[in-house]
Amino acid sequence: MSEHPVEVTVNGTRHRLDVPARLSLADLLREHLGLTGTHLGCEQGRCGSCTVLLSGEPVRGCLVLAVQADGAEVTTVEGVAADGTLDRVQSALREHHGLQCGFCTPGIVLTLRHLLDLPAPPGRDDLVAALDGHLCRCTGYVNILRAAESLIGPAPSERS
Amino acid sequence: MKPAPFDYRSPATLDDVVTALAEQPGARVLAGGQSLLPALARRALRPPLLVDLRAVPGLDRIDRTSQATLFIGARVTQRQIERDHALAGECPLLAETIRRVGHPQTRTRGTLVGGLAHADPAAELPALLVALDGVVHARGPRGDRRIGADAFYLGPGRTALAPDEVAVAVEIPSATTTPSPAVPTGTPGDAGGGTDDTGDLAVGGACVEVAPRATVALCGALATVARRADGTVAAARIALFGVAARPVRARRAERAVLDGGPLDPALIALLTREDLDAARAADAELPDGEGGTNGASGTNGAAGAGADGGDYCREVAGELVHRAIDRALVAAR
Numbered sequence: 193m194s195e196h197p198v199e200v201t202v203n204g205t206r207h208r209l210d211v212p213a214r215l216s217l218a219d220l221l222r223e224h225l226g227l228t229g230t231h232l233g234c235e236q237g238r239c240g241s242c243t244v245l246l247s248g249e250p251v252r253g254c255l256v257l258a259v260q261a262d263g264a265e266v267t268t269v270e271g272v273a274a275d276g277t278l279d280r281v282q283s284a285l286r287e288h289h290g291l292q293c294g295f296c297t298p299g300i301v302l303t304l305r306h307l308l309d310l311p312a313p314p315g316r317d318d319l320v321a322a323l324d325g326h327l328c329r330c331t332g333y334v335n336i337l338r339a340a341e342s343l344i345g346p347a348p349s350e351r352s
Numbered sequence: 353m354k355p356a357p358f359d360y361r362s363p364a365t366l367d368d369v370v371t372a373l374a375e376q377p378g379a380r381v382l383a384g385g386q387s388l389l390p391a392l393a394r395r396a397l398r399p400p401l402l403v404d405l406r407a408v409p410g411l412d413r414i415d416r417t418s419q420a421t422l423f424i425g426a427r428v429t430q431r432q433i434e435r436d437h438a439l440a441g442e443c444p445l446l447a448e449t450i451r452r453v454g455h456p457q458t459r460t461r462g463t464l465v466g467g468l469a470h471a472d473p474a475a476e477l478p479a480l481l482v483a484l485d486g487v488v489h490a491r492g493p494r495g496d497r498r499i500g501a502d503a504f505y506l507g508p509g510r511t512a513l514a515p516d517e518v519a520v521a522v523e524i525p526s527a528t529t530t531p532s533p534a535v536p537t538g539t540p541g542d543a544g545g546g547t548d549d550t551g552d553l554a555v556g557g558a559c560v561e562v563a564p565r566a567t568v569a570l571c572g573a574l575a576t577v578a579r580r581a582d583g584t585v586a587a588a589r590i591a592l593f594g595v596a597a598r599p600v601r602a603r604r605a606e607r608a609v610l611d612g613g614p615l616d617p618a619l620i621a622l623l624t625r626e627d628l629d630a631a632r633a634a635d636a637e638l639p640d641g642e643g644g645t646n647g648a649s650g651t652n653g654a655a656g657a658g659a660d661g662g663d664y665c666r667e668v669a670g671e672l673v674h675r676a677i678d679r680a681l682v683a684a685r
């Protein structure tokens with residue numbers, strides 16, 4: 193089967209490649225660009241571990257063909273803390289023990305990053321609806337939700 | 353698992369899409385990919401070619417006519433619908449139902465029309481077409497045609513679209529006029545019994561589901577009603593999903609709503625049961641789905657229960673219908 197030209201900007205860097213039609217965006221990132229922070233679990237849209245931002249919106253990286261991302265901008269977890277300092281979503285997950293093995297974490301970071309960047313501040317319901325798109329085998333979700341809640345609404349009372 | 357190899361084209365016009373489909377037997381239209389790509393990954397489907405709609409201009413629009421009819425193009429994503437706040441007033445059932453489809457991360461890409469074409473009988477969107485009395489506009493090598501909701505579904509993953517036809521848009525009669533032309537509305541000549549008293553109608557919609565987990569439903573009922581200023585019901589449409597091989601229209605229950613009076617849950621349950629029996633009898637007449645399926649079952653969580661949700665869903669269908677009507681009537685006040 194023929195190869196198709198694709199031009200994508202990933203975390204601010206432009207790439208031009210020729211790819212087979214069946215290659216997913218997640219596999220393009222992992223196999224062709226070496227960005228293995230985007231994880232693949234089910235490869236069928238169920239688990240959410242492959243979530244990346246495509247033109248600023250969260251998508252399942254396994255349910256977008258690389259050819260469909262032609263011309264688009266992609267943000268992966270590598271682009272969130274580009275300078276090596278954890279961003280506030282990552283810090284909140286760390287502080288609230290919102291991860292254990294970390295397999296689901298990159299996708300969750302991008303989903304929350306997107307919510308926080310929306311013009312209207314998200315409510316608790318938005319957090320729950322967005323996190324519902326992610327499976328986590330370790331944490332039981334409570335600490336992930338706590339981390340997310342710490343990022344919205346009235347600032348949590350200062351801890352000493 | 354990875355999909356089997358396929359070729360990919362992304363034509364710049366609708367006619368080129370149709371030509372590509374006609375030239376390559378087994379080719380599939382690719383819209384948002386949120387149902388098609390999982391089916392490819394499971395290798396439930398192995399099409400030789402995907403024809404992407406992404407480069408076809410004009411399909412990403414939501415248009416309104418002066419009669420307040422809505423046209424939603426084949427590339428309009430579920431996210432676009434969610435973010436269109438005017439739609440919530442124009443078509444409450446559409447707005448309420450879209451929020452329940454998949455997850456925010458799948459609604460970014462998934463389209464309304466793709467969900468209609470996917471024809472999963474356990475999914476909300478096909479039932480939405482039926483509840484809204486929608487009309488699918490299609491283009492094929494033999495020209496354009498319109499397919500009404502009641503003629504669109506032929507079985508799990510099967511629609512009236514030919515393999516070389518593409519759905520261009522869905523037309524939704526405006527919320528305020530969402531009538532039930534197939535249902536007699538009062539006696540002929542009855543004041544306000546028709547549907548032309550649009551200006552005074554208040555419209556409400558409701559989607560009530562059995563969802564063992566937060567967003568993946570087993571079965572459910574969708575209802576939309578239009579009420580006159582005096583509270584009487586001018587139009588009502590109800591559809592069920594997860595109970596048969598296709599979405600089921602609850603015509604007998606609709607008629608009971610139009611007749612007015614208090615809603616007796618036992619009566620609605622009885623009428624719904626009759627509607628289901630009629631639907632299942634009609635399903636049994638359907639031709640076999642040779643090669644026509646979309647690999648539909650299993651992408652919407654109802655896989656374990658089979659396409660029709662099983663006995664449990666049929667058992668609770670009456671109660672779902674009752675609750676959906678009840679909530680739609682309240683919303684339309």
Ligand SMILES: Cc1cc2nc3c(=O)[nH]c(=O)nc-3n(C[C@@H](O)[C@H](O)[C@H](O)COP(=O)(O)OP(=O)(O)OC[C@H]3O[C@@H](n4cnc5c(N)ncnc54)[C@H](O)[C@@H]3O)c2cc1C
Pocket residue numbers: 236237238380381382383384385386387388389390426452453454455458459461462463464465466467468469470475476477478513517518519520567568569646651652
């Ligand atoms: C995790 C997950 C959860 C989901 N949950 C739900 C849910 O709760 N409820 C629900 O209703 N859906 C659900 N879905 C499916 C929904 O997300 C899809 O968006 C929708 O069913 C298909 O839309 P699409 O644009 O992605 O279509 P695609 O996947 O691109 O196409 C689906 C099928 O329709 C055909 N098709 C698409 N567009 C056209 C067209 N214009 N003309 C002719 N044929 C066409 C394709 O060839 C294919 O056979 C879920 C999906 C996932 C991955």
Ligand code: FES
Pocket residue numbers: 231232233234235236237238239240241242243252253254255
């Ligand atoms: S790997 Fe994409 S959703 Fe599971």
Ligand code: FES
Pocket residue numbers: 290291292293294295296297327328329330331
């Ligand atoms: S931390 Fe292990 S899957 Fe979420």
